[in-house]
Amino acid sequence: MSLPVFQNYIDGSFVDGAETFESLDPSTGAPWAVMPAAGAEEVDRAVRAAHRALSDPAWAGLTATQRGKLLYRLGDLIAQQAGRLAELETRDTGKIIRETRAQIGYVADYYRYYGGLADKIEGAYLPVDKVDMEVFLRREPIGVVAAIVPWNSQLFLSAVKLGPALAAGCSVVLKASEDGPAPLLEFARLVHEAGFPRGVVNVLTGFGDTCGRTLTSHPLVARVAFTGGPSTARHVVRNTAENLAYTTLELGGKSPVVVFEDADLESASNAIVAGIFAATGQSCVAGSRLFVERSVHDRLLDILASKAKAIRIGDPQDTATEMGPLATERQLQHIEAVIERSVASGARVVTGGQRPPGFRSGFYYEPTILAGVENETPCAAEELFGPVLSVIPFEGEDDAVAKANDTPFGLASGLFTRNLTRAHRMIRRIRAGVVWVNTYRAVSPIVPFGGYGLSGLGREGGSEAVLDYTRVKSVWLRTSDDPIPDPFVMR
Structure with a gap:
């Protein structure tokens, strides 16, 4: 009997990997599916597709409210398909079905939450000390986001990255762990069904020394959101030394x-x-x-x-x-x-x-x-x-x-x-x-999450997470019709 075969999702299409590997069922130790292993060429294609999407009117031309509706649609699809996603996560990672069903059902609320925040990303007016100037701030998408998640709670850990990134208008390349990637590769089908334009969300899996390194060091990646262990995080930080991507790290701990x-x-x-x-x-x-x-x-x-x-x-x-x-x-x-x-x-x-x-x-x-x-x-x-x-x-x-x-x-x-x-x-x-x-292990999309020391940098979740996926642009608008004063003196 042949094993099910999964594919990567790049630029709006489902594609085979440069190589493949077998994923094991942790309850038996036996292979149960064939997974794609993305190589450097596929990662480059995914990043370039994401970069192209940033200027494509199909995505860049959407209003913030329209982006929010797409996220809300994605949340609804996740809720509808929670049973299927839960079965895949349990099969591929060994997490018990009663938890995967409950957790994935709740993940839908994260996308709805960030869908509601999409049109609430506001700029500011600054009352500067120059009477002939109007100054305001715009918040614009930071760019291509490399989101990297481990196998445990992967749909949740993806939601706290994709939700704010997409709400802010970014595009994303999501790398699923090579250990248990099935639910995220299936999740890509829901992204496709929700109607996100080509290249806005790309989902792939592969190994760290090829797929992960190429993704985090890619010159077109502007933002890295990583969840994993400290040793891998150090490699990620070294990789971003070339592209200077803004990086957040959630690294676990000894709580x-x-x-x-x-x-x-x-x-x-x-x-x-x-x-x-x-x-x-x-x-x-x-x-x-x-x-x-x-x-x-x-x-x-x-x-x-x-x-x-x-x-x-x-x-x-x-x-x-x-x-x-x-x-x-x-x-x-x-x-x-x-x-x-x-x-x-x-x-x-x-x-x-x-x-x-x-x-x-x-x-x-x-x-x-x-x-x-x-x-x-x-x-x-x-x-x-x-x-x-x-x-x-x-x-x-x-x-x-x-x-x-x-x-x-x-x-x-x-x-x-x-x-x-x-x-x-x-x-x-x-x-x-x-x-x-007097409680433990409670989460909510409304509450920020992150740590100190070797537990990482930055926070995920909550309303402020959206701002981490934006850049601030300062705009100076001169309101006087008089000639510009002495050009050799800074105003």
Whole structure:
């Protein structure tokens, strides 16, 4: 039986890749589809098509309101096809179907949100100190955007880039990860159906050393929006040294969750489970470092261990499954290696710590909790991108803050306490771009998202994200009919 074949989407047409590769089903480890691998020539064609679209009246001649209607149409199509997209994402990445369906349905709201913002990108009038001058500012599209996303939550991570970029009037080349690109290649069909002009949105996949490098260093790319890991981000930044593209980076982290003794432990434990075991821990905001006030440390650890053992591992296409496989075998091997080093350095496995029995194929790993951990322990220091929770006790607010901030990352954080004044003190002191209080892993198109330090540069989401895809043009209009004064003196 032949495997399904996917294509890249370039300049309004679906095209084969220069090369192809097989994508694996993480639940079985077996090939299930053939994917296109774009080479340098195809990337160049996509970027040039995007650049041409910027001056094509079919796109450049649209009003902002018309751009917004296209985005709204795209959102509607995503909502209508959420089931199909969810099935593809689950098949290609192993994320459970109950989450992909819910998340992709919500992704539609991101496009609707930015569709509504398209005609609200405003300039400004400046009351300058020259009586014969009228000065105003225009916001214009920054240009061709290279949007690069990883395999996890890829439709969401694409929406926070494409939504504001298209609302601002930019054109986009979207690179899907070579690990699990199926849903984004299918998403291109919805872009086509929505009626975006040729070249405005191009969707392709390929490998970093060819496709990714060519895209981020291309001289016609003006803006790079990247989500991934710090090591790849460094390559991206080096690549943009030639084109000087404005770059934003969202890079994940080792997010701290802090639980004080007065917290509702049952509620906190559910949020902690959501933060580290949902999506098999493969989330940039995974709450992988848990800091618990010593007086309730053992009690919360027991609650969490019980909940972790009860998580239903299984086929990600089964709606009863609560945790599926990891997306790739190399990720599974990485986690196993880090756990081994952590135990060797003194960490204790409370539960999990191995491949689950009964799963002879696929990239499955048990929900794992480690105690006896310090911030220097490999499992706490390194981003595992898997279902591994490191639990560390603390004594009082100062100790909690010191330990929570003892990381080069700073994307998200969680805080659990019934004490309102303490909550506000901690919010000010925790070094992270997102602080969830008495909850975890909540998102909205209205709320900006991003981190500090190695967690990246810039913010995605929210109304101000649209401005990051514009350039400001200052316009000086002389209103006097008198001759221009002395030309040798700056006005």
